[in-house]
Every structure is written in structure tokens, then in C-alpha cells.
Amino acid sequence: MADLQTNVRYLKGIGEKKALALNKLGVFTLYDLVSYFPRKYEDRSEYRPIGLTLNGETVCICAMIADTPRLTRIRRGLDLVRFKAVDDSGVVEITYFNQPYTKDNLHRGESYVFFGKIEVHGSRRSMANPVYEREGVENGVTGRIVPVYRLSAGLNQRLLLQCIRQGLDACQEQLPELLPESVRQRCQLVQARYAYENIHFPADFGALELARRRLIFEELFVLACALGMLRGERTKESGLPFAPLDLEEFWSSLPFSPTGAQRRATEQALADMQSGAVMNRLLQGDVGSGKTLVAAALIWAAWKCGYASAFMAPTEILADQHFSTLTGMLAPLGMRVGKLTGAMSAKEKRQIKAELEKGALDLVIGTHALFSADVSYHKLGLVITDEQHRFGVDQRSALIAKGHKPHVLVMSATPIPRTLALIIYGDLDVSILDELPPGRQKVDTFAVDGSYRERLNGFIGKLCAEGRQVFVVCPMVEENEDLPSPLKSAEEHARELSAVFPNLRVACVHGRMKAKDKDAVMAAFLAGESDILVSTTVIEVGVDVPNAALMVVENAERFGLSQLHQLRGRVGRGQHKSYCVLVSDADSEDVRARLKILCQTNDGFKISEEDLRLRGPGDFFGSRQHGLPETHIADLGADTQLLQKAQQEAQLLLEDDPNLTRPENAALRERIHQLFLANTDSFN
Numbered sequence: 001m002a003d004l005q006t007n008v009r010y011l012k013g014i015g016e017k018k019a020l021a022l023n024k025l026g027v028f029t030l031y032d033l034v035s036y037f038p039r040k041y042e043d044r045s046e047y048r049p050i051g052l053t054l055n056g057e058t059v060c061i062c063a064m065i066a067d068t069p070r071l072t073r074i075r076r077g078l079d080l081v082r083f084k085a086v087d088d089s090g091v092v093e094i095t096y097f098n099q100p101y102t103k104d105n106l107h108r109g110e111s112y113v114f115f116g117k118i119e120v121h122g123s124r125r126s127m128a129n130p131v132y133e134r135e136g137v138e139n140g141v142t143g144r145i146v147p148v149y150r151l152s153a154g155l156n157q158r159l160l161l162q163c164i165r166q167g168l169d170a171c172q173e174q175l176p177e178l179l180p181e182s183v184r185q186r187c188q189l190v191q192a193r194y195a196y197e198n199i200h201f202p203a204d205f206g207a208l209e210l211a212r213r214r215l216i217f218e219e220l221f222v223l224a225c226a227l228g229m230l231r232g233e234r235t236k237e238s239g240l241p242f243a244p245l246d247l248e249e250f251w252s253s254l255p256f257s258p259t260g261a262q263r264r265a266t267e268q269a270l271a272d273m274q275s276g277a278v279m280n281r282l283l284q285g286d287v288g289s290g291k292t293l294v295a296a297a298l299i300w301a302a303w304k305c306g307y308a309s310a311f312m313a314p315t316e317i318l319a320d321q322h323f324s325t326l327t328g329m330l331a332p333l334g335m336r337v338g339k340l341t342g343a344m345s346a347k348e349k350r351q352i353k354a355e356l357e358k359g360a361l362d363l364v365i366g367t368h369a370l371f372s373a374d375v376s377y378h379k380l381g382l383v384i385t386d387e388q389h390r391f392g393v394d395q396r397s398a399l400i401a402k403g404h405k406p407h408v409l410v411m412s413a414t415p416i417p418r419t420l421a422l423i424i425y426g427d428l429d430v431s432i433l434d435e436l437p438p439g440r441q442k443v444d445t446f447a448v449d450g451s452y453r454e455r456l457n458g459f460i461g462k463l464c465a466e467g468r469q470v471f472v473v474c475p476m477v478e479e480n481e482d483l484p485s486p487l488k489s490a491e492e493h494a495r496e497l498s499a500v501f502p503n504l505r506v507a508c509v510h511g512r513m514k515a516k517d518k519d520a521v522m523a524a525f526l527a528g529e530s531d532i533l534v535s536t537t538v539i540e541v542g543v544d545v546p547n548a549a550l551m552v553v554e555n556a557e558r559f560g561l562s563q564l565h566q567l568r569g570r571v572g573r574g575q576h577k578s579y580c581v582l583v584s585d586a587d588s589e590d591v592r593a594r595l596k597i598l599c600q601t602n603d604g605f606k607i608s609e610e611d612l613r614l615r616g617p618g619d620f621f622g623s624r625q626h627g628l629p630e631t632h633i634a635d636l637g638a639d640t641q642l643l644q645k646a647q648q649e650a651q652l653l654l655e656d657d658p659n660l661t662r663p664e665n666a667a668l669r670e671r672i673h674q675l676f677l678a679n680t681d682s683f684n
């Protein structure tokens with residue numbers, strides 16, 4: 001007797017090889033299988049009379065084969081099977097290319113359903129390579145709305161569909177109802193069983209919509225419950241209670257006043273740390289909004305309360321920068337600041353580690369070296385990680401584990417629309433820096449095409465002659481990428497620029513270099529030892545080169561808006577008037593419209609909202625790890641209304657049954673367990 005956990009090998013037609021092909025799609029059990037949702041649907045529900053079909057339409061026709069299918073070999077590697085098919089309304093000529101077996105499968109005088117694209121030339125109609133099957137066949141691929149699945153090698157649509165049919169037939173009764181009855185009623189959602197049946201075998205478009213809505217909701221609801229539980233566990237956890245203190249003492253030590261947003265964010269974090277519970281807070285702020293200052297204030301507060309802090313940066317060079325900024329702010333106040341990075345000599349590292357262990361440092365700044373096994377801390381009270389999307393969730397927890405439940409602040413420079421932030425960072429509280437420090441100059445931004453090349457080069461030359469430096473970013477080029485217009489790699493582009501500017505020093509960093517070498521080139525640029533730095537997006541994170549006044553992005557159409565905004569944030573960080581030039585030869589309205597948004601606004605949140613709207617969340621996050629299970633059917637960007645509903649309902653449910661221990665919530669709890677087991681040990 002099969003159940004949801006039965007291996008797909010149990011299915012008829014699935015041997016070892018096909019099972020492996022299914023595994024490639026993430027399908028191992030029958031539950032996985034029935035939860036493997038279609039990518040799209042084709043409407044093959046209606047048969048059209050041949051005589052009424054129009055050129056270019058993709059349709060189903062039901063027709064009788066009027067002559068014996070003939071196989072002709074045109075030349076080597078090209079043969080075709082051709083015949084005429086008729087219904088009451090007309091004739092269509094059908095051709096199969098390189099499928100000689102169709103000659104034996106299709107018989108004169110018999111009726112079939114053909115699904116394909118009609119071509120009309122004068123009064124002649126034809127169809128090439130249509131899908132075919134006998135009329136009236138059960139569970140066939142015509143005569144209804146047909147799902148289309150993403151496949152892997154060794155599978156085809158028909159086989160996959162048959163497997164899903166078998167899976168549903170075997171387990172329909174056992175599909176767990178994850179949604180509480182009251183939620184289903186309130187939100188008008190169909191039952192699980194109906195939803196699974198109709199997402200794969202929709203009776204009609206109405207049924208399909210009901211099924212989709214229910215499954216999207218379910219997915220978001222499960223996610224929201226899981227994150228709600230995580231947050232619940234964390235905030236319940238007691239933390240180091242920081243004593244009350246007056247931040248003015250710190251603010252007044254600065255050469256400038258904090259912005260209102262900086263004050264607000266600092267006070268929110270401080271309230272967390274004084275509450276007796278552990279702080280888990282995300283600090284989100286656009287590039288240049290001054291996140292470092294908030295971090296410094298909190299590090300200072302920790303020190304005042306007798307605790308040390310660790311500050312983790314994603315690269316050596318950023319660690320160096322933060323080290324010098326934070327030392328500049330904190331050392332004069334009497335704090336002892338150290339640095340620990342992989343690039344330091346063994347001796348230096350040993351010394352820092354010894355100091356950390358005996359509590360001789362109040363702040364250590366570093367890279368992931370901070371959480372290597374042989375580092376131990378004395379009274380670690382606060383952990384701050386910068387540019388968090390560069391770190392995996394695991395790395396963050398490794399550092400947290402070093403202290404006795406230290407407070408955690410995560411800083412991210414990727415502005416994320418609120419709805420999305422709720423889901424992505426659902427386990428964190430969020431503070432937002434929505435105000436730039438005064439006197440910040442707008443970076444003038446221009447979108448141009450290749451015809452501006454000469455003028456652009458002239459501009460680069462002029463700025464460099466004035467002593468400024470220039471960033472040039474090229475997209476990452478995948479080795480085997482097939483592109484209509486070839487992209488220049490960073491290295492190629494750097495060679496060209498060297499030829500154009502024989503008197504300037506052109507440096508290049510790209511993704512295939514070792515981290516150490518990258519850092520060396522970056523450090524040289526920072527020190528003013530090169531004029532132009534050509535790179536792939538490796539410079540995206542918050543490196544500060546105050547002397548850089550121009551950012552040029554080549555093939556700008558290849559980047560997301562948020563990414564371009566991040567890149568632009570690399571300039572305009574000093575006192576010099578700064579510019580960003582987006583070069584794109586892409587001949588598309590779409591690209592023009594997107595780049596125009598950047599020329600019009602410097603507001604990262606506005607840009608990220610547009611980006612999300614235009615590209616969807618998949619691209620938005622790229623392959624970045626955000627530590628959440630992938631959604632199968634919900635679109636985190638588009639399904640915002642359902643997302644909000646799901647969140648409300650999840651909150652209500654968790655208020656009522658925080659650990660989902662009630663028997664009626666057992667299935668939901670079990671599901672959350674399965675999804676998050678790989679990511680966290682918070683559920684037990």
C-alpha cells in the first residue's frame with residue numbers, strides 16, 4: 001500500500017534511471033511528486049474545425065487521416081513523414097520532421113487529435129510536428145487544459161503526467177489538510193484534495209484558479225508560520241540585559257549629528273538589548289545612509305555595559321575599512337579595537353586571539369576568520385554582520401554560538417520592499433534608515449548607447465586628468481553562454497581601455513581571481529595606485545573610495561536595477577561631484593524604461609520596488625542564499641495580497657497555539673519540520 005512517503009520507484013513505468021531523472025527535479029517521494037506543480041498550462045480543451053483555424057494559431061483539431069503517411073528522405077539527417085487529414089470543414093497537411101516512427105503509429109482512415117500551430121498559405125493549411133493521440137483516450141494530453149512541467153533529461157510530459165496521475169490515485173485520501181478549517185472558511189479556500197487534483201488535472205479554468213489560489217496561500221501560510229515560530233523562539237530566549245544609558249554621550253563625541261533615522265534605529269536596537277530578551281534585528285539602509293554609525297553607537301553601548309562586540313565584514317578590504325572607521329570613532333573614547341582577518345600573519349592572529357580570550361579587546365573587526373574554531377571570546381555581547389546577503393545563515397549562527405546568546409544586528413544595503421522583507425527576514429525585527437545624511441550629493445546618472453563611446457572616453461580622460469578615479473563594471477560572462485551580441489569580459493575591456501589611455505593606469509578585478517589577489521588590486525585602487533578599475537560585480541559591496549567620481553556600467557541591461565543602484569553607490573562618497581553612466585546597446589523599450597528609472601531617482605527603496613515589479617523575486621535575489629526553502633508555486637513579488645492574508649492568519653494561529661501542539665495543527669507542524677529541518681535546529 002503506497003503512501004505519501006513512498007519512493008517514486010514504486011510507480012509503474014519508473015525504473016532506476018527514470019527515478020534518478022525525477023530526483024533531479026527534487027522529486028523523491030509521492031508527496032514530492034504531487035507537489036511538483038506545472039510551469040504553465042496549454043488550453044487544448046476545445047477542438048477547432050480545420051476550416052476555421054487562422055494562420056499562426058496553436059489549436060487542437062480532431063481529424064481523420066485521408067491518405068497513407070509517406071516517409072521521404074530529403075537528405076542525410078532530414079526525413080519527413082507527410083499526410084493529409086480532414087474533418088467536415090477542411091483539410092490540413094501534416095508533416096513530422098525526423099520522426100520516422102510516426103509513419104507506423106498513424107493510420108489512414110482513423111481519427112486522431114492533433115495539437116499544434118497552424119500555418120496558412122493561400123488556401124492551404126499545414127501543421128508541423130503536432131502532438132497527437134487517438135480521439136477519446138483517457139488521461140491524454142488533448143481535449144482539456146494540459147499542464148506543462150519543467151522536465152529533466154530522460155523524462156517527457158506524458159510520462160510525468162501519468163506518474164502524477166498514479167501518485168494522486170494512490171494517495172489522494174492521505175493528502176494532509178495543512179490549513180485549519182477556520183482559515184479555509186475565512187479566506188474561502190478549497191480543500192487540499194480538490195486543489196491537488198485540479199492543479200494537475202484542471203476541470204476548467206475556474207477550478208484551476210481555485211486550486212492555484214489555495215496552494216499559493218498554503219505555501220505562504222506554512223512559511224509565515226515557520227518564521228513566526230522561529231521569531232517566537234528567539235524573542236522568548238532571554239538575553240544579556242544591558243543597563244540603561246544615555247546615548248547623548250556618544251552622539252556628542254561625533255564631528256556631526258546623527259540623522260533622525262540613525263537615532264531612531266539605534267534607540268530601537270538599544271531597547272531590544274535592554275529588554276532582557278535577545279536582539280535579532282535587521283538594519284536596512286540604502287547605500288550611504290550611514291549604517292556604520294548605528295553599529296558604532298551600539299558597540300559603544302555594549303562596551304559601556306561591560307561587553308565586547310564582534311563586527312563581521314564579507315571581505316578583507318571591507319574589514320580593513322571598517323577597522324579604520326570604527327577605530328577612528330571609538331578609540332578616542334577609550335575603547336580597545338582589534339582586527340582579525342585571514343590575510344594576517346599567523347603570529348598576528350595568535351596575538352589577537354589571545355587578547356580576545358582574556359578580554360583585552362572591546363571590539364574586534366574581521367572576516368569569517370572571526371568564527372573559526374580556535375577563536376574564543378570573553379564576554380561577547382554583540383555580534384554585527386555587514387552586508388548580510390553575502391553570508392550564509394550558517395555562518396552567522398557560527399559566530400553567534402561563540403557568545404553566550406549575544407545580541408545580533410544584521411546590516412543590509414539591499415533595500416527590499418516591505419512585503420518581501422517580512423517574508424525573507426521574518427525571523428528578524430527590522431529597522432530602516434530612510435534618510436540620508438545632509439549634504440549628500442546626488443550622483444548624476446545617464447543611460448547611453450555605444451555611439452557615445454568617444455564622448456564617454458573623453459569624459460573618463462578628463463576626470464582622471466583632474467585626479468579622480470573611475471570604476472568600470474562589466475557583467476560576468478559565463479563560459480558557454482550563447483549570446484546574440486558577444487559581451488566583453490572585464491579583462492578584454494581593460495585591455496581596450498589601456499590602449500585608449502596609454503598614460504593611465506588601468507587595473508582589473510574579476511570573479512575568477514583568488515580572493516587575496518582581488519583584495520590586493522582593490523587596495524591598490526583605494527590607495528590611488530591605479531586610475532581606472534575595471535571589474536565584474538565583485539566591487540558591489542560597500543567599498544568606500546572617496547576619490548572615485550565616475551561609475552561606468554557596460555552592458556547595463558544585464559543587471560538588475562537594485563544591483564545597478566548598489567554599483568552607483570560606490571561613487572559620490574567623497575566631496576567630488578560624481579557621475580554614473582549606464583552603457584547599453586540593447587534595443588528594447590523595456591531596457592530603456594528600466595534604466596530611465598535609475599536616471600530619475602536615487603531612492604533605493606523606490607528602485608527595489610520597481611525592480612521587483614519588473615523582474616519578479618527570482619531574479620531579484622539571483623542565486624543569493626537567503627536560507628529559506630524555495631517556493632514552488634507562490635511568487636513572492638506578485639502574490640502580495642495573499643501573502644499579507646497568510647501572514648495575518650499565521651499570526652492569529654500562533655497567538656492561539658504558539659508551538660502548534662494541538663492535535664488539529666499536527667500536520668502543519670510536521671510540514672514545517674520537514675521544510676526547515678535542513679536549515680535550523682530551532683524546532684524540536
Ligand code: ADP
Nearest residue numbers: 256257258259286287288289290291292293437
Ligand atoms: P552605508 O550605510 O552605505 O554603510 P556608511 O556608514 O559607510 O554608509 O556612511 C557613509 C558616509 O556618510 C560615511 O562617510 C559617514 O562618515 C557619513 N555619515 C554617516 N552618518 C552621517 C551623519 N549623520 N552626518 C554626516 N555624515 C554622516
Ligand code: MG
Nearest residue numbers: 291292386542
Ligand atoms: Mg557600509
